[in-house]
Amino acid sequence: MGIMLTATGLLIGLLIGFNIPVILPQDYAKYMSVAALAALDSVFGGIRAAIEDKFDHGIFVTGFFSNALLAAGLTYIGDRLGIDLYLAAVVAFGVRLFQNLAIIRRHILKNKIT
Amino acid sequence: MSQRTTVYISIMLVAAILGIMLAVQFRVVNRSPGGISANRAEELLTDLKQINREQENLKKEIADLNYKLNQVNKGKSEAIEALRGELNKVRMSAGLVTVTGPGVEVVLDNPKNETEPGMPPGLFIIRDEDLLKVVNELWGAGAEAISINGQRIIATSEIRLAAPFININTRRVVPPYQVLAVGNPDTLVSSLELPGGLVEYLRSLGIDITVEKHDDLTIPAYAER
Incomplete structure (x- = not known):
């Protein structure tokens, strides 16, 4: 049920994203990519929390936006300072993404078996 | 149950926003395969600065050479006048006039x-x-x-x-x-x-x-x- 809804939401978002006439300038593509990664992590975290029945609406929504903005901001500051700070965001969110995916997978498998 | 639906709706909304972000990003990356890295941009910027400096130098050189050319032209008309006089004299003594x-x-x-x-x-x-x-x-x-x-x-x-x-x-x-x-x-x-x-x-x-x-x-x- 939750995953279905998430998938439809994602589908709707993709449809909108592919059809809006605004095209992001090349300069901001980097920030957008890191923000998208952070958002992806937040969504998987939300799914995991929902499966574990620990889901908190406020934490999820604020986490989603603050993570995305923080990641983009970090990348921007890194650019200004000449440090590839976005790598930190990529690594952190990537690790958490895989952890969340693993936990979700286990929960699904457990539910299937039982 | 109503708590759960709001949760799912919020997840759906967030997923939609994520979808938009992914799609926009996808389009940007697809539009110019390879993309332009920040390093490349900086390289081009330094190149541009250098070329601008060169251009300024060359402009100064152009002004300098123009000045010299003007000086030479000024002298040239006088020299031509002198040569004309000389030529007339020579033509007369050569019997051509x-x-x-x-x-x-x-x-x-x-x-x-x-x-x-x-x-x-x-x-x-x-x-x-x-x-x-x-x-x-x-x-x-x-x-x-x-x-x-x-x-x-x-x-x-x-x-x-x-x-x-x-x-x-x-x-x-x-x-x-x-x-x-x-x-x-x-x-x-x-x-x-x-x-x-x-x-x-x-x-x-x-x-x-x-x-x-x-x-x-x-x-x-x-x-x-």
Whole structure:
């Protein structure tokens, strides 16, 4: 049920994203990519929390936006300072993404078996 | 249950936003495969700065060279003027231009009456030497240009006896010989009519010679063959 809804939401978002006439300038593509990664992590975290029945609406929504903005901001500051700070965001969110995916997978498998 | 639906709706909304972000990102990356890295942009920026500096330097050089060119052009017109004057002088002395001005006209003719029977005819005709002497005397008196019967005397002109004629500039010239000279008339005449001078000498040979001053003589240019 939750995953279905998430998938439809994602589908709707993709449809909108592919059809809006605004095209992001090349300069901001980097920030957008890191923000998208952070958002992806937040969504998987939300799914995991929902499966574990620990889901908190406020934490999820604020986490989603603050993570995305923080990641983009970090990348921007890194650019200004000449440090590839976005790598930190990529690594952190990537690790958490895989952890969340693993936990979700286990929960699904457990539910299937039982 | 209603708590759960709001949770799912919020997840759906967030997923939608994520979808938008992913799609936008996908389009940006697809639009220019490979993309332009920040390093590349910085490289181009430094290149641009360097090229701008070079351009400024070159502009300064252009201004400098233009200034020099102007200076040279200013000098050039003066030099051209001087060269023109020089060329005119040289053309005149080479006999390539018609010369007009005050001067003298000397007319020499063979003796009319060939008395002295028994003498071969043609003994008392005017010879090339006589004309040469006249020309030489005129040059020596400061003549600017000389012509004999319309033949301009130039550096390569010959005055040469060829049987009954005299050749000047390889043209046959026949008596009476009209020698025109442009120059100060008084000087020319006085040098010719010096007591014991050339005119007296030629008269003594029986040559019919007249010397006249003219205010306005025209001496033709050397005619090329």
